[in-house]
Amino acid sequence: MPELPEVETVRRGLAPVVEGAVVNRLELRRSDLRFPFPADFQKAVEGRRIVSMGRRAKYLLMDVEGNHVVIMHLGMSGSFRTEQATKEGAPGLFHHQRSRLERHDHVVLHLTCDDGSQARVIYNDPRRFGFMLLSTRTELDDHPMFKGLGVEPVGNALNAEKLAEKLTGKKAPLKAALLDQRVIAGLGNIYVCEALWRAGLSPKRQCHTLVKKTGAPTMRLLRLVDDIRDVILEAIEAGGSSLRDHAQTDGTLGYFQHSFAAYDQEGETCCKDSCCGRIKRIVQSGRSTFYCSRCQR
DNA sequence: AAGTGAACCTGAAGGC
DNA sequence: TGCCTTCAGGTTCACT
Numbered sequence: 400m401p402e403l404p405e406v407e408t409v410r411r412g413l414a415p416v417v418e419g420a421v422v423n424r425l426e427l428r429r430s431d432l433r434f435p436f437p438a439d440f441q442k443a444v445e446g447r448r449i450v451s452m453g454r455r456a457k458y459l460l461m462d463v464e465g466n467h468v469v470i471m472h473l474g475m476s477g478s479f480r481t482e483q484a485t486k487e488g489a490p491g492l493f494h495h496q497r498s499r500l501e502r503h504d505h506v507v508l509h510l511t512c513d514d515g516s517q518a519r520v521i522y523n524d525p526r527r528f529g530f531m532l533l534s535t536r537t538e539l540d541d542h543p544m545f546k547g548l549g550v551e552p553v554g555n556a557l558n559a560e561k562l563a564e565k566l567t568g569k570k571a572p573l574k575a576a577l578l579d580q581r582v583i584a585g586l587g588n589i590y591v592c593e594a595l596w597r598a599g600l601s602p603k604r605q606c607h608t609l610v611k612k613t614g615a616p617t618m619r620l621l622r623l624v625d626d627i628r629d630v631i632l633e634a635i636e637a638g639g640s641s642l643r644d645h646a647q648t649d650g651t652l653g654y655f656q657h658s659f660a661a662y663d664q665e666g667e668t669c670c671k672d673s674c675c676g677r678i679k680r681i682v683q684s685g686r687s688t689f690y691c692s693r694c695q696r
Numbered sequence: 697a698a699g700t701g702a703a704c705c706t707g708a709a710g711g712c
Numbered sequence: 713t714g715c716c717t718t719c720a721g722g723t724t725c726a727c728t
Binding site for chain 1: 698699700701702704705706707708
Binding site for chain 3: 401402405433457472473474475476526528529578580587588589590639640642643662686687
């Protein structure tokens with residue numbers, strides 16, 4: 400479930416539970432996900448207070464007292480859920496309120512929250528493309544995972560001039576460039592398809608055609624930047640997209656999937672104003688692209 | 697150098 | 713029912 404809006408939704412779900420909480424125990428139920436867990440993972444986290452839960456692109460960043468930062472990525476199928484004991488319940492009751500752990504629950508954070516209640520934060524990931532790594536606040540920007548990462552698609556970081564720079568001279572299809580995390584960090588297959596549909600741009604169009612000879616962005620690139628920003632903000636607002644599993648840590652579903660105009664809409668009529676084309680599915684560098692060949696040029 | 701495709705891993709869905 | 717194939721929100725690595 401992991402493009403930027405889904406990761407941001409997870410961050411917002413986790414923050415109120417984990418911020419200010421002390422990690423009593425970090426339970427690792429296997430030795431690795433995509434990568435082995437850091438050797439000193441438990442030592443860095445156990446007994447310490449969690450300062451904040453942040454995000455960069457599709458990465459979750461958990462700041463722990465003592466300068467450590469846990470870098471977390473959800474891969475394709477990673478999700479978090481939280482369980483909290485009610486404050487009213489006697490401490491002993493908590494044990495009975497907990498659900499059983501399920502298949503693919505790989506990591507459990509046992510917490511004492513800042514209001515004194517007990518909680519568990521459980522990471523589940525069937526495909527194990529996700530990972531957890533350790534860094535420090537001071538070294539974070541130099542971490543190989545973040546070095547070379549592009550700008551965030553929302554806020555002031557993304558602007559047409561900067562994007563034009565990245566696309567100049569590139570013959571690659573637009574779809575591939577927008578998926579490239581070194582260009583813009585946080586977009587994935589869904590939101591690239593949606594942004595291109597909104598901007599009326601073909602995913603097959605070559606990147607350099609959106610840049611003037613002078614290196615300045617074309618009108619169409621300006622439009623694309625706005626559409627990227629809009630679609631990401633709307634998706635965050637909707638709590639992300641829930642496809643095969645839950646997007647939110649309390650088990651509720653995001654609902655942006657009901658707003659898809661292109662993604663996973665193969666065969667549907669294009670709902671752009673006066674366009675009555677059909678959404679097609681093609682494959683680009685091994686991944687599905689959904690678009691309307693009538694209005695996306 | 698840049699661009700495409702396979703690989704990593706499991707589960708769900710569809711066809712026969 | 714079961715078996716087989718295909719596909720999935722990501723990233724990296726090995727080939728043209």
